[in-house]
Amino acid sequence: MSARIIDGRARAAELRAQIATEVGTLKSEHGWVPGLAVVLVGSDPASEVYVRMKGKATAEAGMAGFEHRLPSTVTQAALLDLIARLNADPAVHGILVQLPLPPQIDEAAVIDAIAIAKDVDGFHVQNAGRLATGQAAMVPCTPLGCLMLLRAELGSLEGRDALVIGRSNIVGKPMAQLLIRDSATVTVAHSRSRDLPGLCRRAEIVIAAVGRPRLVQGDWLKPGAVVIDVGVNRTPEGLVGDVDFEAARQVASAITPVPGGVGPMTIACLLANTLTAACRSAGLPEPQGLTA
Structure with missing residues (x-):
């Protein structure tokens, strides 16, 4: 057996094209232009790359970008003062503060300061709570992209045995909540789980998001x-997944x-x-x- 490669780049391109069409309709019929504000603190090289990619994708979709x-x-x-101004700006519909932040800044305080309606990262505690309780919420982009890839591959996820490896607030926990919403049977494992190989061998769906190169x-x-591989690990051989x-x-x-799987979907889901x-x-x- 040789697995079919799930082409995240192709699926993301389809999603971005759909978004661009919807944005065009908003502009022509309602004079409404969605706006995304991205805040970058410092000059972390990886963050610089992500911000450039997000800015390019925003422009290609016909949205207004505010960097x-x-x-x-x-x-x-x-x-926090900048975030307050962005919260009050009617031209800004989404706010993304690129993480990580310098040590003098409390990341939780920054996330909590973003208006929940503009929290397009889906990290605010109220959005997390809404997702966990089955209410309308902004869903974190990476788990949402994974869900879309799974639905495209499998159709219904109802009753399927799914294993999420990783328990972060950014991927693992929201991913589990999304799978539960789709009526999958979900196990959440992590680096301290006993018999991780045994847990994997029972699963029809494996989402690896633990940040350890070639763990699985x-x-x-x-x-x-x-298998949905969320990991992006830099090694001497280049980028590898989990x-x-x-x-x-x-x-x-x-x-x-990895690359070319989940990553492109994350940016498309931000849009x-x-x-x-x-x-x-x-x-x-x-x-x-x-x-979702």
């Missing part, structure tokens, strides 16, 4: 499993590569969340297929 760059020495008070081995997988890709593809039925936020702000119907 704010602050020095690494900025005070927490100054950053091919012989851990149930034959025919669908799954041993070459070994896993001999056992799985479908698998995402989807911004469009959803803009429609909610204007009291307009939300586009179909862009939310």
